[in-house]
Each structure stands twice: as C-alpha cells, then as structure tokens.
Amino acid sequence: MSELLQKLAECIEFGKINKAAPYPPQMKGWMVPMKSQSN
Amino acid sequence: MDGADEITIELIKNGTESQDILTLGLMPGMERIGIKFRENKVFVPQVLMSAKAVSTAMIHLKPYFASGAAKQKGTFIIGTVLGDLHDIGKNLVAMMVEGNGYKVIDLGTDVSSDKFIAALKENPDATIGLSALLTTTMVNMESITKEIKTVLPGTLVTVGGAPINSEFCNKIGSDNYSPDPQGVVEFLNKKIA
Numbered sequence: 261m262s263e264l265l266q267k268l269a270e271c272i273e274f275g276k277i278n279k280a281a282p283y284p285p286q287m288k289g290w291m292v293p294m295k296s297q298s299n
Numbered sequence: 300m301d302g303a304d305e306i307t308i309e310l311i312k313n314g315t316e317s318q319d320i321l322t323l324g325l326m327p328g329m330e331r332i333g334i335k336f337r338e339n340k341v342f343v344p345q346v347l348m349s350a351k352a353v354s355t356a357m358i359h360l361k362p363y364f365a366s367g368a369a370k371q372k373g374t375f376i377i378g379t380v381l382g383d384l385h386d387i388g389k390n391l392v393a394m395m396v397e398g399n400g401y402k403v404i405d406l407g408t409d410v411s412s413d414k415f416i417a418a419l420k421e422n423p424d425a426t427i428g429l430s431a432l433l434t435t436t437m438v439n440m441e442s443i444t445k446e447i448k449t450v451l452p453g454t455l456v457t458v459g460g461a462p463i464n465s466e467f468c469n470k471i472g473s474d475n476y477s478p479d480p481q482g483v484v485e486f487l488n489k490k491i492a
Contacts, residue, residue: 278303
C-alpha cells in the first residue's frame, strides 16, 4: 500500500497525470520494455 | 504505466484512507515539485503538469472531503488585487496550496477589498493571499490589507508578486511575503496546520 502511495507521490512530482500522459524522462525506470521493431 | 488518476482509483479500491492518499501521496509529491521550482530545477510547465495530476486525483477524493471523511488543513482565499488582471502567479500559488491539502477559494483577478471581506466573512478562519504584478497596482495591497485587518483583525495576509518584497510587506502591515509558491505553503503550514 505504501508503495502505491509512493508511486502516487512520484506521479505528482513528475506530472504523470494518467496512463495516456507521456512518460516524463525522470520516470523512464518505470517503463515496460518496448517490443523490438526488427523482424 | 499508470498515472495519478489510475493509482488514486486503485488506492481507494484497496481501502486506503482518503486522508492518507492526500497526506502521504499528493502532498509529498507537491512539496517536492515546489522545492524544485524554488531552486530553479523545474519551471512553470512542470509545475502545471504536477498541479494537473493533483487536480485529477482530487476529483476522486472530493466526495470524501464533502462527507468529512478527509479533512483539509485550512482555507486559503486568494486573488489578484484591484486594478490588476494578471493571474499566472496567483494560479500557481492556488494550485500549489491546494495540492498541499488546503481548501482554496480563488476570487480571480481585479478583486476589491469588499470581495475579499465578503469571502472572509463566509470563511472566518481563512488566510488571505494577495497577488500583484504591477507597481501601479501593488499599492492597492496596502488599502486591501488595512481594510481586511480593520474588519477582521486576526486575519493573516500573505502577499506576493514580481514587484513585492519583504520591506513592502512590512510597510503595508501584511503578515508574510513569499517570492515563490512553496513559501506560501510553508507559511500556511507554520501558522495554520
């Protein structure tokens, strides 16, 4: 629970409004790795 | 990745107290961005994004404030003084104060002492924030502060804006001058919370 509250605080700090909002650069560590574009 | 909106919904679903969401989630985030803004590490757009994130989360918390399940720290009435139509600084302060757990009544721009006093009579424990950008309108802060303090002597008044400084604040009998929004939050936390 406290981890979620901590995540909420980070979202506020870095202006991550919702899922659709772009990733602020500081929150890159949270990103799900993108699928490789190469086929 | 979820943002403030989704995380707030999840916290409410998990049964987290709305007060905890405010004090342990929203307020620390807002405090950190306020300090960074003061230190020129971030700028107005980043603060606006943070404020938007707070207001998105607050939409889910509003019912709990209305029911009394969550309490705000106090009331802050803010406005740009009579004759002045500039509101960027005033809006930043309002958003920062709201994000730090206060109820904010924003009277807008070009606000006369009568409007401040009327709002104050409805919220007698509120603190007043006066904003001005121009040297021609900052003088109105003096008359507004004096009228407020004549009608409701215990009222705290904080002033801010580009041409304002501590010397002017002391001269007009205001209680606090802050060059940045975080300073207003710190003044309120010290005097009210």
